[in-house]
Amino acid sequence: MIENSNLPQFIISEVEPLLKLLKVYGMKKRDIEIYLRLLNSGGLTAKELSVMTGLPQSKVYESLSKLIEKGWVMKSSDRPSIFYPVNIAEVWNETKHEISKKMEEVETKVIPLLERASVGSPPLFRxxxxxxxxxxxxxxxxxxxxxxxxxxxxxxxxxxxxxxxxxxxxxxxxxxxxxxxxxxxxxxxxxxxxxxxxxxxxxxxxxxxxxxxxxxxxxxxxxxxxxxxxxxxxxxxxxxxxxxxxxxxxx
Missing domain, CATH: 3.30.870.10 (Endonuclease Chain A)
Structure with a gap:
């Protein structure tokens, strides 16, 4: 997922399976990459992130806005602004809570609708x-x-x-x-x-x-x-x- 990173390879490989789970949370691959870049560097400007990731600055700002909204990143008042990662433990606890809420919504709202829409039992043979x-x-x-x-x-x-x-x-x-x-x-x-x-x-x-x-x-x-x-x-x-x-x- 991340090229030319100083993060240990075993960490990068462990992060990959989280992408599927975090899609439920509305996160994209580039959002995770930008957060991990910040986590690895401590603080970066949007321009620095654009150079490091190869993404246009417009896409970098789009991801940063989402990360700030979700509480993963903080923005300084400097000019240019420097973006800092929120502590990973805090981020993960909040993410687990949000994903759990979404799963409960599916369980209480969507599953009953699908059950009512079901025509009948699955066939006994095929x-x-x-x-x-x-x-x-x-x-x-x-x-x-x-x-x-x-x-x-x-x-x-x-x-x-x-x-x-x-x-x-x-x-x-x-x-x-x-x-x-x-x-x-x-x-x-x-x-x-x-x-x-x-x-x-x-x-x-x-x-x-x-x-x-x-x-x-x-x-x-x-x-x-x-x-x-x-x-x-x-x-x-x-x-x-x-x-x-x-x-x-x-x-």
Missing amino acids: IFLLSEGKIQYYIEKVFSKASKEVLIAISHKEIINDEFFEKISSLKDKGAKIWMIITKGVYEFLKDKNIMVRENYKIADEMFGSGIISDEILLIFKNGNQLNALWSDHNYFVELGKIYFEHLWSH
Whole structure:
């Protein structure tokens, strides 16, 4: 946040997370920087602050006015005026008090309004239609939710990347059982890539699409030249997918 400062680096790095909190208090990044410059120097003119920060004097005066209003800075009667920082402990105590007041206002005024505006309870389950760019993220998501077993059907070689079988191996190491059905085309693709399938697997002539089922379900299908997918955490769809997978496995 602050360049060319004599403040220790560990102090600067600790101040950074406060910026998000102080935004609630109406403070900007440059306001904090100017206050810390003053804290480090003891007292500066607006021109000196402008040179040190690289900000136009108009912006420096704007920040100084805000800091004075909030009780962070005092202004001398000298010409030119010298601006002094208020003790940091006093500033922080006052800031905590003001932020607490704002949070109480939100709690007493805004939250009840939002509760009354709420349509109802959140859904017990979700179903998402996914574009091709989101499929890999949801593959990882379904893998991460696996507790006892993972059922995998692959008819699209596009979903297989370097991490795909590494994730499967990791699940096996954690005790999950893996069952896999792949098409002949995918089998030949893996063979050409020298990728050995070490799971319980069967080869099918063809399949409607691809899918991964754990405690969630991801169904992947071709829509023209693009891959799309359906994801759900609804138990009904998960169980339905398992029944269909078992049908494919037994045939």
